[in-house]
Amino acid sequence: MSETANNPVKAGPIEAGGGEQQTLNEYIKAWWDRIRAGDLGSLPIIIGLIVIIGIFGYLAIDKNFFSARNYVNLLLQVSGIASIAIGVVFVLLLGEIDLSIAFVGAVGSVTMTLLLRTGEGEPAWPWWAAVGAAMLVTLAIGLIHGVIITRAGVPSFVVTLAGLLAWSGVVLILTTQYSRAGTIVIQDPVVKGVANQFLSPFWGWAVYAAVVVGFAITEFYQRAVKSRQNLAIKPIEVSIFQIAALALIAGGAVYYANQDRGVPVSIMIVLVFLFFWLFVANRTRFGRYVYAVGGNPEAARRAGINVQMIRISCFMISSFMAGVGGIILASRLGSVSTNTGGGNLLLNSIAAAVIGGTSLFGGTGRVTSALLGALVIASVENGMGLMGWNSGVKFVVNGLVLLAAVLVDAYSRRSRASSGIA
């Protein structure tokens, strides 16, 4: 262990010098070194997104792929998948999987719809009570999954596969019991508004301004804290670049949405949840423990973390966010039916999280990856829908996209291992 001097970490005995402020060149070089070593971060997904948009932009240019209308439709499509995928990220961070999410979301949305129904003299529940009840039901389902998985020591794959079957049955039972046709229409205007209402341009820009200013303030506050502590700070140019990039991209997104109906309420709901779970994952003790349990359960246990509690909580988060996604999707259709939760919703949601860069082996991944992955999935679906391809081709293309994402992950993992930072 005498090679501390040759170590790229530059750590060493105390007289070996401390951390200095990075220059811009050093920062770029360090970033490039990381990329070359296979530590790609969100880079592949962003490149992939650009490639996909480019392909469909070329193929479907005459079918209005770039129109504002289609763009807002895309945002609506993204919302449902993204919120389910956010929950999946937590389960994947543990190195577990939840196959039941699509139908758990369906159970939530069916519960809500049934409570909102006025029938046989009993009054409908107010929307907030119905939504709250649906959320409690999904939380309870997550609790059941989590407890079985941790207490019985059964792999999550098996338990949630059983959940997939059982909850799809529950959806069938509930929908056919209350409607002969198997379709129940949502009557509540607030719930219907989730996916069918849009922010006015003024509010769209107000939210935009709040987000950009908020980001800038946090960024500079963190710089101040770090410099007070004498820690290495990234160059000021990088901070300014990041703020400007956010302002530009988000500004473009709001502006373009305003050309059509405006920013959908559903995407705002997703963003609120995204920020909330981002905070939970990155800033709270709980989030830290999720990464710890996913990365090295033995180390987490020895450090005094209640590993079972963390596991159960993550399955509850997964079910809860599936419920949120289920409600958004139901709101978009305006009804629930025997088909709710079916189709490729489950695979799309898990694929979104994985494509976004969350490892299936636990411990690595970001909550934001759910949104990026959902954007990729929704763009492909949207483009293929415009092209009018049949569903066989759609499945094949979806499969190839997922495969590409997993291969990129595997290769970057290998090159990380060979460069000694895995």
Next chain:
Amino acid sequence: MNPLLKIQALSKTFGDSLQVLQKVSFDVHQGEVVGLAGTSGAGKSVLTSILAGFESPSSGEIFLEGEKLINHWQPRELGIEIIHQEPELVDQLDITSNIFLGYEPGWPNNRRWQVVPDNTRMDQRASEILEKIGFRFPNLREEVKNLPAEQRQILAIARVMTREPRLLIIDDPSDLLSIRYQEKLLELITEWRSLSTAVIFASDNLDHLFTVTDRIVVLRNGEVVDRVKTDETTREKLVSSMVGTRSENLTPAIWALDRYYRARQQAENLQRQQGFLQKDLQTQGNLNQQLVEELAIQVRALDEANLSLQDAQRRLMTEREQERKHLARELHDQVIQDLLGTNYQIEAVEASADEELSRSLAEIRASIRNMVDDVRRICGDLRPPTIDSLGLSAAINSHVRDWSNRTGIQVELNISPKLSRLPEAIELSVFRIVQEGLNNVWRHAQAQKAQIILEPTSPRTLLLTIQDDGVGLPENFDLAVLSAGGHYGVLGISERVALLGGRLQLKNRPTQGTTMQVEIPHPRA
């Protein structure tokens, strides 16, 4: 005082027959460093992981401050911190997060619900702790998967320092640490001790054990084979109880590492064989065991008798030294003064005497002066005057110079400057041994040159070597024969050494002459 940790008849069996711990019992008190010595495979790691709550014992009980611990406790909740042989870190988390994992200080500032960790506070505290260990990371936000093993181990040590444990269990982490940080760890252990934290320190590194521990519990094949106070044992005794063989011809200077590691290998082989033998033994029934137990009882009784004999001898020796001191002072203050007084009187008489008388008076005065010199030398032999005020090395120095002048034998004196002041009894004994040793050289060896080396071999042992280039020992040299012949010199030395719990060795040098080596343990200086 009640012990902080009480371990009672702890046993652990894997499967049906693989017994890795057998009725291990010992106590740990507050502010005490208990060493857990044993070769690899002796059961140290199993014992520490049981204490850490990771494994449950097959039988036996553990009490923490009188409260019984139930299986699978969470040690950190009880104020027990553990440093493992291999650190367990979360690769995906950064340095600070790993150091504070499980107990992050944060907001709101409440003991249980610190939901949002305070990164600023944690970073500050982390760099303070790392500074104390003597290490600095350029970026505390670095993920630990990039760190080499030694730095990971440093993080594991830093984690322990974020809290104030009641009990610290250290399962020798020094394999992954360079010497610099091994020494740091020893310093930290001493500091924890002074903060009255109890420490259990499992190690097979004798230097480490002798530096920091108060007591040492020796494990062999899962059994406690010895419990000793660190101040009262030697490295060799410890090794022989670790490996379970008593070997008489280990040379004190080199036996340390070489033999120890070879012994360790042998012990491992033996242990494997013992596993087979144990099975046979079990089928044979308890008859042998009974015999062994009876023998053990007798041996213990003998040991006790020996101990009380030694005690009596020690008291005798102390009294003898006291007596000598007294006698020396008496001679010096009384007899010498009287003689000198007489001398002055004679001088006064001499002035008024005639020539012949004054010549014989001058002769008398000269012989009185000789007597004074003789008495002074006797005083010095009885009680070296310098030892109380200037210490052992000064005393040896002046004695050797005198002796060399008297006998004409050249002495090369080599006292390590690292030698510090030791308890009076030990300094005196070493001085006496030097005295006796030189006398032997003069009387029996017919030597031209002699050499004396005095050096500390470890923080708690002292090695004295006296060599000469004389005729050497007779071929069938035996202490018993010597004493029968009235040669009490070597016998006296060997008694003194035995009383101090040390070890004496006499042998011929390869070319010419004799070497006498004495190793003596002593308490923390």
